[in-house]
Amino acid sequence: MVDSPPQDTPEAILAHIADPQAANLDVQGWLQLMLRPGERLAGPSRTRLAASAARARTAGIPLTTLIEVWMTCGRATLTPTKRSPDAHVRLLADGARSLCTGYADGQAEAVRQRERQRSLLIEALLSEQPPEQVQELAVRLGVELTGRRSVLLVGEVSETALDRLNAAGALAAPQRGRIVAILSGRVPRGPETAGLGRPGLGITGIRDSFADAKRALNMARRLGLKGVVPYGDVLPEALLGQDRATLRELVDATLTPLRATRNGGPQYVETATVWLQEGLSVAATARVLDVHERTVRYRLARIAKLTTLDLQHADDRFRLDLALRGARLLGATEG
Numbered sequence: 001m002v003d004s005p006p007q008d009t010p011e012a013i014l015a016h017i018a019d020p021q022a023a024n025l026d027v028q029g030w031l032q033l034m035l036r037p038g039e040r041l042a043g044p045s046r047t048r049l050a051a052s053a054a055r056a057r058t059a060g061i062p063l064t065t066l067i068e069v070w071m072t073c074g075r076a077t078l079t080p081t082k083r084s085p086d087a088h089v090r091l092l093a094d095g096a097r098s099l100c101t102g103y104a105d106g107q108a109e110a111v112r113q114r115e116r117q118r119s120l121l122i123e124a125l126l127s128e129q130p131p132e133q134v135q136e137l138a139v140r141l142g143v144e145l146t147g148r149r150s151v152l153l154v155g156e157v158s159e160t161a162l163d164r165l166n167a168a169g170a171l172a173a174p175q176r177g178r179i180v181a182i183l184s185g186r187v188p189r190g191p192e193t194a195g196l197g198r199p200g201l202g203i204t205g206i207r208d209s210f211a212d213a214k215r216a217l218n219m220a221r222r223l224g225l226k227g228v229v230p231y232g233d234v235l236p237e238a239l240l241g242q243d244r245a246t247l248r249e250l251v252d253a254t255l256t257p258l259r260a261t262r263n264g265g266p267q268y269v270e271t272a273t274v275w276l277q278e279g280l281s282v283a284a285t286a287r288v289l290d291v292h293e294r295t296v297r298y299r300l301a302r303i304a305k306l307t308t309l310d311l312q313h314a315d316d317r318f319r320l321d322l323a324l325r326g327a328r329l330l331g332a333t334e335g
Contacts, residue, residue: 017068021065022065039091052102054106054109074095119174122182125182125206126175150183150196152170152180152187153179153195153196158192165179165181168187196213196229197210198232216234219238222237255327271303276317
């Protein structure tokens with residue numbers, strides 16, 4: 001059995017809907033729109049409906065409730081207006097489109113407002129404001145800042161990166177051509193170059209982590225690294241880069257004999273780099289370089305002879321590693 005149309009009064013409409021949130025809508029105004037003559041909604045009427053839907057979105061009323069109320073108003077007013085069914089459907093469609101448009105605009109504004117709040121909080125977090133003031137702002141915005149947090153600084157702004165970070169539960173927003181993301185859990189990975197600071201406790205820890213992230217991003221850019229680069233991974237390069245003159249002396253003194261064409265050229269530098277990266281494994285180094293293990297052993301022997309370093313001694317390997325890292329850093333800087 002099909003329900004009979006409700007009477008064309010707000011009370012009858014609300015009783016028919018049986019949704020308490022419908023009481024917050026302008027049911028009387030919607031009925032008046034339906035009872036006006038004409039087969040289409042005029043521009044001001046569509047604007048009025050759209051604004052009503054935007055306010056409903058802000059109040060948390062579902063779009064389905066709006067559409068149900070509008071359609072019920074249409075059923076209740078079909079007979080009094082004496083419109084043809086086709087004309088009435090056209091008017092209903094005009095209203096439904098206006099409600100959907102206004103609701104979507106309300107959603108977009110809510111997103112923009114949330115982004116403004118995030119940006120405001122991040123700006124305060126990274127400023128010199130007293131931590132108590134920043135904490136008060138975070139509480140007003142409903143953001144929890146206790147516990148350990150780390151900062152990820154993405155070197156470029158993109159919707160893809162922001163969506164990835166927001167999906168991971170990060171507090172993220174664009175800041176001065178970069179994305180600042182404050183994380184309490186896993187670090188979402190992406191192709192963009194990004195610096196990751198060490199975790200810190202509370203607002204002071206977040207600020208320290210941001211300083212780390214800036215240094216990590218700067219070093220990653222200089223070295224041409226991609227993806228997420230933790231500060232700890234480039235800490236040696238950051239330290240080396242503080243005294244360029246001494247670093248240049250170390251690099252020249254250690255690597256010049258390996259670079260000479262008559263001694264073998266760049267292949268020795270490459271072999272030494274891969275060998276150290278692969279944990280001193282000859283087999284792994286051979287796989288990476290696509291050469292025989294005997295070739296790797298021969299090159300390591302030549303490296304030891306040309307540099308006068310004992311590669312079995314940790315201090316000598318450390319000197320070689322510093323020189324190779326310094327060469328990459330100087331090359332990236334000068335390039």
